[in-house]
Amino acid sequence: MPGLSIHVVDVAGGRVAQGMRVEVRYAEGEGCLQPLADGPVSASGLLEDERLARRFAPGRVQVRFHVAHWYRQAGSVLPQPPFLDVVVFDFGLADPGAHYHLPFKCTPWGYSCFRGGA
Template identity: 25%
Template sequence: MSEGYLTTHVLDTARGCPAAGISIALYRISGNSHTKIAEMVTNNDGRTDSPILPKGKMSAGEYELIFVCGPYLDAHKMTGGAVKFLDTIPIRFGVDDEAAHYHVPLLLSPYGYSTYRGS
């Protein structure tokens, strides 16, 4: 059994604070198939209350995190009109070491975002 796990968090780089209340879904990708394996919401620290993929559940392969950011951006009056530049942000990534800790954060602003493999 693997001991690897997956964590994430969202930082609002425009406001300089954690982004609370963002819905996040995790999918396992296999060819054209997407299987939802977890769904959580960020807390006041911009993190999920537990790993989005806990120890013992990680396996090598392709995954996708879907961050639903539109409602958060609306709530903080960071959208310019009826059509948002950013609303739902997908981040697809691969896991090749199922014993490792993968941390995939989202750095969010109304008109851009970035991510990286953290620790």
């Protein structure tokens, strides 16, 4: 199953980051990044958008995770400016037939994002 999936977990709280805004932009080949998906993380921890479940031509993807806003909404007290605000993760899609799964694990002070298996 080709496509892209994004799973967001608050490892500081041991829960999925339900409600965190995630933006996805895509550029085929060397083109300019264009908006692809934008929405909140679901109760399952996924950015659920049917536009991510398709075959992508080789190109670039940029994902923006709105970390500080989510933690503030969840009641965390963060400094101003926050250590992490909007985390931007850029990566390449080389194989149109592959599924690219991005587990994003975060705290207010750090994150990990990588290509996982899904």
